[in-house]
């Protein structure tokens with residue numbers, strides 16, 4: 415995997431200590447682990463969670479639409495966004511560049527929405543440096559056999575692309591230990607339950623509850 419990504423010096427250190435009312439969830443996984451299906455199901459169930467739509471230099475696949483799965487941009491447009499400091503993180507994944515708009519995230523978590531990012535491990539670690547409270551979730555497949563079978567079933571990629579994704583999967587999974595939570599996507603409904611549980615637990619944190627229900631805390635004389 416090409417390791418190009420945004421230098422950490424480009425990050426805004428002030429953001430790391432900011433205390434936004436919304437939560438930031440970052441989900442990473444090797445291709446085929448079921449990350450997109452899980453996130454899609456969560457979004458359908460929970461209107462408070464919003465998906466961050468990344469920019470990418472790769473071409474659209476299948477039914478993908480500009481502005482829905484990704485903002486599809488040229489190399490020149492991507493370069494211009496880097497130069498303008500528009501990305502909170504970006505990385506080169508499978509030979510294409512992908513980046514997350516800083517403004518889109520900040521505006522939404524500042525307004526109290528929860529934002530979820532589906533990005534690779536390099537981006538996830540950059541997000542943690544920029545947003546110290548980000549919750550990093552790694553999704554694992556139950557086995558190599560199942561991962562290969564899911565990539566083949568998807569039927570969207572050429573055989574050489576599938577081979578590249580499998581080679582990259584080992585490197586992606588080698589970073590799972592740097593994440594806060596791991597979900598093993600063996601049975602979809604169970605994995606979705608786990609994802610919902612993580613989101614729910616985050617909303618029960620002391621600071622979140624105090625912000626949501628200040629009247630109860632003051633009536634109980636709790637600071």
Ligand code: 5GP
Pocket residue numbers: 442443444445468469472503504505507508512513514532533534535536537538
């Ligand atoms: P795909 O081309 O299959 O949609 O995505 C390939 C990989 O790029 C996936 O691991 C996906 O999570 C990652 N990716 C998508 N958007 C971003 C992004 O904005 N930043 C980073 N670092 N990775 C991304």
